[in-house]
Amino acid sequence: MTYRVALQTILFKEIYRFLRIWPQTVLPPAVTTGLYFLIFGTVVGARIGEMGGFSYIDYIVPGVVLMSVITNSYMNVVSSFYSTKFQHNIEELLVAPVPDGVILAGYVGGGVMRGLVVGGVVLAISALFADFHPVHPWAVAAMLVLTATLFSLAGFLNAIFANSFDDISIVPNFVLTPLVYLGGVFYSIELLPDFWREASRFNPILYMINAFRYGFLGISDVPVELAFAMVGILILVLTLAALILLRRGTGLKT
Amino acid sequence: MTPALSIRDLRKTYRNGHEALKGIDLDVAAGDFFALLGPNGAGKSTTIGILSSLVTKGSGTVRIFGHDLDREREAAKRCLGLVPQEVNFNQFEKVIDVVINQAGYYGIPRREARRRAEECLTQLGLWDKRNTVSRQLSGGMKRRLMIARALVHRPRLLILDEPTAGVDIEIRRSMWALLRRINREGTTIILTTHYLEEAENLCRHIAIINHGRIVEHSDMASLLAKLEANAFILELRRPVSALPEVPGYRLELRGDRSVLATVPTELGVHGLFDALGQAGIEVASLRNAANRLEQLFVDMLESSEDDI
Ligand SMILES: Nc1ncnc2c1ncn2[C@@H]1O[C@H](COP(=O)(O)OP(=O)(O)O)[C@@H](O)[C@H]1O
Ligand SMILES: [Mg+2]
Numbered sequence: 326m327t328y329r330v331a332l333q334t335i336l337f338k339e340i341y342r343f344l345r346i347w348p349q350t351v352l353p354p355a356v357t358t359g360l361y362f363l364i365f366g367t368v369v370g371a372r373i374g375e376m377g378g379f380s381y382i383d384y385i386v387p388g389v390v391l392m393s394v395i396t397n398s399y400m401n402v403v404s405s406f407y408s409t410k411f412q413h414n415i416e417e418l419l420v421a422p423v424p425d426g427v428i429l430a431g432y433v434g435g436g437v438m439r440g441l442v443v444g445g446v447v448l449a450i451s452a453l454f455a456d457f458h459p460v461h462p463w464a465v466a467a468m469l470v471l472t473a474t475l476f477s478l479a480g481f482l483n484a485i486f487a488n489s490f491d492d493i494s495i496v497p498n499f500v501l502t503p504l505v506y507l508g509g510v511f512y513s514i515e516l517l518p519d520f521w522r523e524a525s526r527f528n529p530i531l532y533m534i535n536a537f538r539y540g541f542l543g544i545s546d547v548p549v550e551l552a553f554a555m556v557g558i559l560i561l562v563l564t565l566a567a568l569i570l571l572r573r574g575t576g577l578k579t
Numbered sequence: 580m581t582p583a584l585s586i587r588d589l590r591k592t593y594r595n596g597h598e599a600l601k602g603i604d605l606d607v608a609a610g611d612f613f614a615l616l617g618p619n620g621a622g623k624s625t626t627i628g629i630l631s632s633l634v635t636k637g638s639g640t641v642r643i644f645g646h647d648l649d650r651e652r653e654a655a656k657r658c659l660g661l662v663p664q665e666v667n668f669n670q671f672e673k674v675i676d677v678v679i680n681q682a683g684y685y686g687i688p689r690r691e692a693r694r695r696a697e698e699c700l701t702q703l704g705l706w707d708k709r710n711t712v713s714r715q716l717s718g719g720m721k722r723r724l725m726i727a728r729a730l731v732h733r734p735r736l737l738i739l740d741e742p743t744a745g746v747d748i749e750i751r752r753s754m755w756a757l758l759r760r761i762n763r764e765g766t767t768i769i770l771t772t773h774y775l776e777e778a779e780n781l782c783r784h785i786a787i788i789n790h791g792r793i794v795e796h797s798d799m800a801s802l803l804a805k806l807e808a809n810a811f812i813l814e815l816r817r818p819v820s821a822l823p824e825v826p827g828y829r830l831e832l833r834g835d836r837s838v839l840a841t842v843p844t845e846l847g848v849h850g851l852f853d854a855l856g857q858a859g860i861e862v863a864s865l866r867n868a869a870n871r872l873e874q875l876f877v878d879m880l881e882s883s884e885d886d887i
Binding site for chain 2 (some may be wrong): 329421
């Protein structure tokens, strides 16, 4: 199949890109999460004691890992695809017989790889502080890949609509980061007052973090099946939206 | 034989309401070397953008080697190689990667892509630079890199949008030699330019576009023949302050003793000399107007201004 070569080419280029600039892509999340584990896990965590029946450091590891997967997948695709657009080398793909789906798969695949590499590094660092044995490894693996896919897609859509470098940092800073922090990375929503607990249930990231934590610890604030269904549906919707926009040439063709 | 390119009633209005193409018809035969000539803003890049799927068209049909751009876009894309007006490769990539990746997008497996990249880069004199980061290339080299990239999938139709704009005369001439060779080896070439000399030197057929309309579409030889018969500079024996009206001819005083005369072929110069003689004006010498194509170009653009 000829599209296999095209897909490999985009994927290889994307993976090579973030590995080549690893001090900007892989190192920062490693340092930041290392600090989280040190401060929240070890220093503050000792005062907090248990959460959900686990030591605080064990409780936060899954959320911190998924948080880095979310931001890295998103940032990888939004910045790579937007630069491609900005430098006009997207035209190399548009003139070639590459179907829209292959372009999308290539960039999203690159974002997923970045998410998995960074997630793996963060997990390795967490092993220095915490002691974990995933109770449902399949749930861990599936939620990892699904979350990386979803946020790579979201980054792709952001890049399509972006017209400046400001536009690619607005969503990560003002939407993604708050939703992640309010999505129960550091606490169980059971600790929140009624209003905030119910409000939190509208945050999709809460479901992903809890399903991921369920994979590690076997506990969750929300139904795990609902979390998987939600992520699956969101992936479908965003994929469809991205394909329609590519077909129309929105943001790419004049 | 299937024409390399066939365009019918192509129209494009940009989102800001600007009507860039107002119904273009264009035919380019397979094997031709074709010039699309026009001043800045005429619609050359818009036309080429539509052919290469970078600009969405308003209406009309485009066929590339018989493949309709709407119904058989991928087949059409495979026939076409594009050298755009502005640099559009990733400036952080190495020269060889720019070419190899492009081959990959066309489905050419990596090993074969590497072989072809070597072939194309060598042909363009860039093989020595293969490991240079493309940002560091000179302007002329960047242009050549884009040609190498456009040739890697061996397109039957090569389109170049102002390939020699802003490059110095030496590079321009070597690029002309290269394009002639590519054309001789069987690739149809369309180039846009606003250098008349370039079109005259390279191309067998020509279309002139202005304000989104084709104002001339013919072969270069008959265009030039038409011209050679037509524009003369007459040097007068004595200075004059005004010229008589001579029906059928157009006369324009340049200085006080030289006249630019546009002479319709069917009337010939004798009638003009007679008429001038009767007005007491003696012609000392006559020569062809210096830049014939230039004159024609200006005339055509002027006459196409009239119908806006
Ligand atoms: N993206 C765009 N949006 C609006 N107008 C445009 C755009 N691109 C080109 N134009 C206008 O369309 C006309 C044709 O442009 P173009 O095809 O680039 O001309 P050429 O290549 O012959 O110089 C010009 O008037 C130009 O200003
Ligand atoms: Mg142009």
